[in-house]
Amino acid sequence: MNTTENKICEVLWNEYEPQLRKICRIKLRSCQDEVDDVISEVFLALCQKTDKDGPPEKPKQWLYGTLNNLINLKYREIYKLKDKQHSLDNTEFELPFEENGIEEKIEDIYNNEIKDRLQSFLSKDEYQILNYIYFDKLRMKEIAVLINSTESAVKQKHYRICNKLRKAAKKFEKNY
Numbered sequence: 421m422n423t424t425e426n427k428i429c430e431v432l433w434n435e436y437e438p439q440l441r442k443i444c445r446i447k448l449r450s451c452q453d454e455v456d457d458v459i460s461e462v463f464l465a466l467c468q469k470t471d472k473d474g475p476p477e478k479p480k481q482w483l484y485g486t487l488n489n490l491i492n493l494k495y496r497e498i499y500k501l502k503d504k505q506h507s508l509d510n511t512e513f514e515l516p517f518e519e520n521g522i523e524e525k526i527e528d529i530y531n532n533e534i535k536d537r538l539q540s541f542l543s544k545d546e547y548q549i550l551n552y553i554y555f556d557k558l559r560m561k562e563i564a565v566l567i568n569s570t571e572s573a574v575k576q577k578h579y580r581i582c583n584k585l586r587k588a589a590k591k592f593e594k595n596y
Contacts, residue, residue, distance in 0.1 A: 428475045429467050436483050437463075443484070447491050451498055458490050465490075531555060541588065546581045553578060 444455050465486050476482035552563045564571045
């Protein structure tokens, strides 16, 4: 851009900038921090237009039209960003291994494997007590009611079953 074009830009800008800034503040009142950006973009567009094609024939209309276009673009940009932010705020993210079913599936497979091994190793009554305690997560009182026994009897059976399993585990360790 040569000095005459530079002077033309400055004169036009100095004449229309206060009114453009006022319009921009009114139209962008919800986003005041964007006003300077838009005004700078209008000035840059004026300089590019003057450099490329010479000064606009009707500078007032050209500047107001450019300002409106840039304000509309800014609003689109702002609302796209808000929509993305809003959609991200309302989206439930699936975090790995948290409430996405994988842990439950693994636990089910693992529990079924344990249950099968326990059933083959324990008597029906022993298996039923362990199932109630560890898989159904019932309290000793609740189990006592279910199997028609007392709470202390359930605790004793549980203790004996655990000892039986410990002995079997030690025996297994010795073999391997």
